[in-house]
Amino acid sequence: MRIDVVTIFPGYLAPLREALLGRAVGTGLLDIAVHDLRDWTHDVHQAVDDAPYGGGPGMVMRPHVWGEALDDVLAADPRPARLVVPTPAGRPFTQAAAHAYAAQERLVFACGRYEGIDQRVVDHYAASMPVDEISIGDYVLVGGEVAVLVVVEAVARLLPGVLGNPRSAAEDSFSDGLLEGPAYTRPEVWRGHAVPEVLRSGNHGAIARWRRDRALERTAERRPDLIAALPPDALDEADRAL
Numbered sequence: 001m002r003i004d005v006v007t008i009f010p011g012y013l014a015p016l017r018e019a020l021l022g023r024a025v026g027t028g029l030l031d032i033a034v035h036d037l038r039d040w041t042h043d044v045h046q047a048v049d050d051a052p053y054g055g056g057p058g059m060v061m062r063p064h065v066w067g068e069a070l071d072d073v074l075a076a077d078p079r080p081a082r083l084v085v086p087t088p089a090g091r092p093f094t095q096a097a098a099h100a101y102a103a104q105e106r107l108v109f110a111c112g113r114y115e116g117i118d119q120r121v122v123d124h125y126a127a128s129m130p131v132d133e134i135s136i137g138d139y140v141l142v143g144g145e146v147a148v149l150v151v152v153e154a155v156a157r158l159l160p161g162v163l164g165n166p167r168s169a170a171e172d173s174f175s176d177g178l179l180e181g182p183a184y185t186r187p188e189v190w191r192g193h194a195v196p197e198v199l200r201s202g203n204h205g206a207i208a209r210w211r212r213d214r215a216l217e218r219t220a221e222r223r224p225d226l227i228a229a230l231p232p233d234a235l236d237e238a239d240r241a242l
Protein backbone atom coordinates (compact mmCIF):
# COMPACT_ATOMS: atom_id res chain seq x y z
CA MET A 1 0.00 0.00 0.00
CA ARG A 2 1.12 3.51 -0.79
CA ILE A 3 0.18 6.41 1.47
CA ASP A 4 0.68 10.06 0.58
CA VAL A 5 0.13 12.86 3.07
CA VAL A 6 -0.08 16.53 2.05
CA THR A 7 0.36 19.00 4.94
CA ILE A 8 1.89 22.37 5.85
CA PHE A 9 3.50 20.66 8.86
CA PRO A 10 5.44 17.65 7.49
CA GLY A 11 7.27 17.28 10.81
CA TYR A 12 3.94 16.36 12.47
CA LEU A 13 4.03 13.11 10.52
CA ALA A 14 7.48 12.04 11.78
CA PRO A 15 5.93 9.34 14.04
CA LEU A 16 5.02 7.45 10.87
CA ARG A 17 8.71 6.56 10.63
CA GLU A 18 8.87 5.10 14.14
CA ALA A 19 8.32 1.59 15.63
CA LEU A 20 5.71 -0.66 14.03
CA LEU A 21 4.98 1.73 11.16
CA GLY A 22 8.66 2.43 10.63
CA ARG A 23 9.32 -1.30 10.33
CA ALA A 24 6.42 -1.70 7.89
CA VAL A 25 7.97 1.02 5.72
CA GLY A 26 11.44 -0.49 6.07
CA THR A 27 10.24 -3.93 4.99
CA GLY A 28 8.33 -2.56 2.02
CA LEU A 29 4.87 -3.46 3.39
CA LEU A 30 4.02 0.23 3.38
CA ASP A 31 5.25 3.10 1.22
CA ILE A 32 4.69 6.51 2.87
CA ALA A 33 5.40 9.88 1.24
CA VAL A 34 4.85 13.18 3.08
CA HIS A 35 4.57 16.37 1.02
CA ASP A 36 4.76 20.02 2.12
CA LEU A 37 1.80 21.89 0.64
CA ARG A 38 3.86 25.08 0.58
CA ASP A 39 6.04 23.51 -2.15
CA TRP A 40 3.13 24.31 -4.50
CA THR A 41 2.88 28.00 -3.60
CA HIS A 42 4.36 30.63 -5.90
CA ASP A 43 4.32 33.77 -3.81
CA VAL A 44 7.06 35.03 -1.51
CA HIS A 45 4.84 34.52 1.54
CA GLN A 46 3.91 30.96 0.47
CA ALA A 47 0.30 31.81 1.32
CA VAL A 48 -2.07 28.85 1.64
CA ASP A 49 -5.05 30.52 3.32
CA ASP A 50 -7.42 33.45 2.93
CA ALA A 51 -10.45 35.00 4.63
CA PRO A 52 -13.72 33.02 4.43
CA TYR A 53 -16.43 34.19 2.00
CA GLY A 54 -19.50 35.19 4.00
CA GLY A 55 -17.39 36.11 7.03
CA GLY A 56 -16.84 34.00 10.13
CA PRO A 57 -13.85 33.17 12.34
CA GLY A 58 -10.40 32.23 11.12
CA MET A 59 -9.09 31.52 7.62
CA VAL A 60 -9.85 28.93 4.95
CA MET A 61 -7.23 27.07 2.88
CA ARG A 62 -7.15 28.25 -0.72
CA PRO A 63 -8.27 25.77 -3.43
CA HIS A 64 -5.67 26.50 -6.13
CA VAL A 65 -2.66 25.47 -4.03
CA TRP A 66 -4.41 22.25 -3.03
CA GLY A 67 -5.39 21.57 -6.62
CA GLU A 68 -1.82 21.89 -7.90
CA ALA A 69 -0.49 19.75 -5.05
CA LEU A 70 -3.06 16.96 -5.34
CA ASP A 71 -2.80 16.86 -9.15
CA ASP A 72 0.95 16.27 -8.86
CA VAL A 73 0.74 13.81 -5.97
CA LEU A 74 -1.99 11.75 -7.65
CA ALA A 75 -0.10 11.72 -10.96
CA ALA A 76 3.04 10.39 -9.26
CA ASP A 77 1.66 6.84 -9.00
CA PRO A 78 -0.71 5.01 -11.37
CA ARG A 79 -2.40 3.02 -8.61
CA PRO A 80 -6.07 3.94 -7.99
CA ALA A 81 -6.30 6.13 -4.89
CA ARG A 82 -8.84 7.16 -2.31
CA LEU A 83 -8.59 10.78 -1.11
CA VAL A 84 -9.16 11.05 2.65
CA VAL A 85 -9.79 14.47 4.18
CA PRO A 86 -9.99 14.67 7.98
CA THR A 87 -12.47 17.29 9.23
CA PRO A 88 -14.55 17.85 12.39
CA ALA A 89 -17.56 17.60 10.09
CA GLY A 90 -16.56 14.19 8.70
CA ARG A 91 -18.19 10.78 8.97
CA PRO A 92 -16.94 8.89 12.04
CA PHE A 93 -13.82 6.86 11.32
CA THR A 94 -14.46 3.33 12.61
CA GLN A 95 -12.72 -0.04 12.73
CA ALA A 96 -14.87 -1.04 9.76
CA ALA A 97 -13.49 1.94 7.85
CA ALA A 98 -9.96 0.92 8.85
CA HIS A 99 -10.57 -2.51 7.34
CA ALA A 100 -11.97 -0.93 4.17
CA TYR A 101 -8.95 1.36 3.86
CA ALA A 102 -6.57 -1.57 4.46
CA ALA A 103 -7.92 -3.07 1.23
CA GLN A 104 -7.03 0.04 -0.78
CA GLU A 105 -3.95 0.12 -3.01
CA ARG A 106 -3.35 3.78 -2.24
CA LEU A 107 -4.56 6.42 0.21
CA VAL A 108 -3.90 10.16 -0.22
CA PHE A 109 -4.52 12.28 2.88
CA ALA A 110 -5.18 16.02 2.67
CA CYS A 111 -4.37 17.62 6.04
CA GLY A 112 -6.23 20.86 6.53
CA ARG A 113 -5.40 23.58 9.00
CA TYR A 114 -7.04 26.90 9.97
CA GLU A 115 -10.82 26.40 9.60
CA GLY A 116 -10.42 23.78 6.90
CA ILE A 117 -9.98 23.44 3.13
CA ASP A 118 -12.15 25.24 0.53
CA GLN A 119 -15.01 22.80 -0.12
CA ARG A 120 -14.47 22.96 -3.87
CA VAL A 121 -11.31 20.85 -3.48
CA VAL A 122 -13.33 17.90 -2.15
CA ASP A 123 -16.08 18.52 -4.68
CA HIS A 124 -13.61 18.67 -7.58
CA TYR A 125 -11.82 15.38 -6.83
CA ALA A 126 -15.05 13.59 -5.84
CA ALA A 127 -16.07 13.85 -9.50
CA SER A 128 -13.22 11.55 -10.54
CA MET A 129 -12.20 9.45 -7.53
CA PRO A 130 -13.45 8.22 -4.15
CA VAL A 131 -13.20 10.97 -1.55
CA ASP A 132 -13.97 10.55 2.17
CA GLU A 133 -14.37 13.36 4.68
CA ILE A 134 -13.76 11.63 8.03
CA SER A 135 -13.65 12.54 11.71
CA ILE A 136 -11.73 10.62 14.39
CA GLY A 137 -13.99 11.80 17.21
CA ASP A 138 -16.36 14.35 18.69
CA TYR A 139 -13.77 16.88 19.80
CA VAL A 140 -12.03 19.68 17.93
CA LEU A 141 -8.36 19.48 16.89
CA VAL A 142 -6.25 22.22 15.31
CA GLY A 143 -5.58 20.38 12.07
CA GLY A 144 -5.81 17.08 10.25
CA GLU A 145 -2.30 15.72 10.95
CA VAL A 146 -3.10 13.98 14.25
CA ALA A 147 -6.13 12.39 12.60
CA VAL A 148 -3.90 11.06 9.81
CA LEU A 149 -1.56 9.50 12.37
CA VAL A 150 -4.56 7.77 13.99
CA VAL A 151 -5.99 6.53 10.71
CA VAL A 152 -2.66 5.35 9.28
CA GLU A 153 -1.86 3.38 12.44
CA ALA A 154 -5.34 1.82 12.57
CA VAL A 155 -5.05 0.82 8.90
CA ALA A 156 -1.39 -0.27 8.80
CA ARG A 157 -1.78 -2.71 11.73
CA LEU A 158 -4.37 -4.56 9.65
CA LEU A 159 -2.00 -5.13 6.74
CA PRO A 160 -0.68 -8.71 6.55
CA GLY A 161 2.81 -8.96 8.04
CA VAL A 162 2.75 -5.67 9.95
CA LEU A 163 1.68 -7.06 13.33
CA GLY A 164 3.91 -9.75 14.84
CA ASN A 165 0.82 -11.67 15.95
CA PRO A 166 -1.98 -11.53 13.32
CA ARG A 167 -4.44 -12.88 15.90
CA SER A 168 -4.19 -9.49 17.66
CA ALA A 169 -5.96 -7.72 14.82
CA ALA A 170 -8.47 -10.53 14.44
CA GLU A 171 -9.36 -10.33 18.15
CA ASP A 172 -9.49 -6.56 18.36
CA SER A 173 -11.99 -4.58 20.29
CA PHE A 174 -14.94 -4.06 17.98
CA SER A 175 -14.00 -7.11 15.88
CA ASP A 176 -16.91 -8.97 17.56
CA GLY A 177 -18.77 -5.76 18.28
CA LEU A 178 -17.66 -5.65 21.91
CA LEU A 179 -14.90 -3.95 23.89
CA GLU A 180 -12.20 -6.33 25.02
CA GLY A 181 -12.14 -7.29 28.67
CA PRO A 182 -9.28 -6.83 31.21
CA ALA A 183 -5.85 -8.32 30.53
CA TYR A 184 -3.29 -9.57 33.09
CA THR A 185 0.30 -10.81 33.18
CA ARG A 186 2.87 -11.74 35.86
CA PRO A 187 3.20 -11.40 38.78
CA GLU A 188 0.28 -13.42 40.11
CA VAL A 189 -0.21 -10.87 42.92
CA TRP A 190 0.79 -7.23 42.58
CA ARG A 191 0.36 -4.82 45.54
CA GLY A 192 -2.24 -7.16 46.97
CA HIS A 193 -4.19 -7.44 43.71
CA ALA A 194 -4.40 -11.06 42.51
CA VAL A 195 -4.94 -12.23 38.94
CA PRO A 196 -8.48 -13.73 38.62
CA GLU A 197 -8.26 -17.41 39.55
CA VAL A 198 -9.99 -18.64 36.41
CA LEU A 199 -7.17 -17.25 34.21
CA ARG A 200 -4.68 -19.51 36.02
CA SER A 201 -6.97 -22.57 35.96
CA GLY A 202 -5.98 -23.93 32.55
CA ASN A 203 -9.70 -24.50 31.91
CA HIS A 204 -9.92 -22.93 28.44
CA GLY A 205 -13.70 -23.16 28.27
CA ALA A 206 -14.11 -21.39 31.59
CA ILE A 207 -11.50 -18.81 30.56
CA ALA A 208 -13.32 -18.08 27.30
CA ARG A 209 -16.62 -17.74 29.18
CA TRP A 210 -15.05 -15.45 31.80
CA ARG A 211 -13.49 -13.23 29.12
CA ARG A 212 -16.76 -13.00 27.21
CA ASP A 213 -18.63 -12.06 30.39
CA ARG A 214 -16.13 -9.33 31.26
CA ALA A 215 -16.30 -7.98 27.69
CA LEU A 216 -20.10 -7.89 27.81
CA GLU A 217 -20.11 -6.21 31.23
CA ARG A 218 -17.56 -3.60 30.14
CA THR A 219 -19.34 -2.90 26.88
CA ALA A 220 -22.75 -2.60 28.55
CA GLU A 221 -21.30 -0.17 31.11
CA ARG A 222 -19.10 1.97 28.81
CA ARG A 223 -20.62 1.60 25.34
CA PRO A 224 -24.31 0.59 25.55
CA ASP A 225 -24.57 1.85 21.96
CA LEU A 226 -22.42 -1.10 20.83
CA ILE A 227 -24.72 -3.55 22.64
CA ALA A 228 -27.74 -1.97 20.95
CA ALA A 229 -26.00 -2.27 17.55
CA LEU A 230 -25.29 -6.01 17.89
CA PRO A 231 -27.12 -8.21 15.41
CA PRO A 232 -30.01 -10.20 17.00
CA ASP A 233 -28.08 -13.48 16.95
CA ALA A 234 -24.88 -12.01 18.42
CA LEU A 235 -25.74 -12.88 22.05
CA ASP A 236 -26.17 -16.52 23.01
CA GLU A 237 -28.18 -17.85 25.96
CA ALA A 238 -25.18 -17.68 28.30
CA ASP A 239 -24.59 -14.05 27.26
CA ARG A 240 -28.19 -13.15 27.99
CA ALA A 241 -27.99 -14.88 31.39
CA LEU A 242 -25.22 -12.46 32.42
Ligand SMILES: N#Cc1c(-c2ccc3ccn(Cc4ccc(CN5CCCCC5)cc4)c3c2)n[nH]c1N
Binding pocket: 056, 057, 086, 087, 088, 090, 111, 112, 113, 114, 115, 116, 117, 134, 135, 136, 137, 138, 139, 140, 141, 142, 143, 144, 145, 147
Ligand atom coordinates in the same frame (compact mmCIF):
# COMPACT_ATOMS: atom_id res chain seq x y z
N1 LIG B 1 -10.54 14.27 11.81
C1 LIG B 1 -10.71 15.17 12.50
C2 LIG B 1 -10.94 16.20 13.45
C3 LIG B 1 -10.59 17.56 13.47
C4 LIG B 1 -9.93 18.39 12.43
C5 LIG B 1 -9.53 17.82 11.22
C6 LIG B 1 -8.99 18.62 10.23
C7 LIG B 1 -8.86 20.00 10.44
C8 LIG B 1 -8.43 21.07 9.65
C9 LIG B 1 -8.54 22.24 10.40
N2 LIG B 1 -9.05 21.90 11.60
C10 LIG B 1 -9.32 22.86 12.67
C11 LIG B 1 -10.77 23.20 12.72
C12 LIG B 1 -11.32 23.54 13.94
C13 LIG B 1 -12.67 23.89 14.03
C14 LIG B 1 -13.46 23.88 12.90
C15 LIG B 1 -14.93 24.25 13.01
N3 LIG B 1 -15.10 25.70 12.88
C16 LIG B 1 -16.25 26.10 13.69
C17 LIG B 1 -16.54 27.60 13.53
C18 LIG B 1 -16.80 27.91 12.06
C19 LIG B 1 -15.63 27.47 11.23
C20 LIG B 1 -15.33 26.00 11.44
C21 LIG B 1 -12.92 23.54 11.68
C22 LIG B 1 -11.55 23.19 11.59
C23 LIG B 1 -9.26 20.56 11.67
C24 LIG B 1 -9.77 19.76 12.66
N4 LIG B 1 -11.02 18.07 14.64
N5 LIG B 1 -11.62 17.09 15.34
C25 LIG B 1 -11.60 15.95 14.65
N6 LIG B 1 -12.14 14.75 15.08
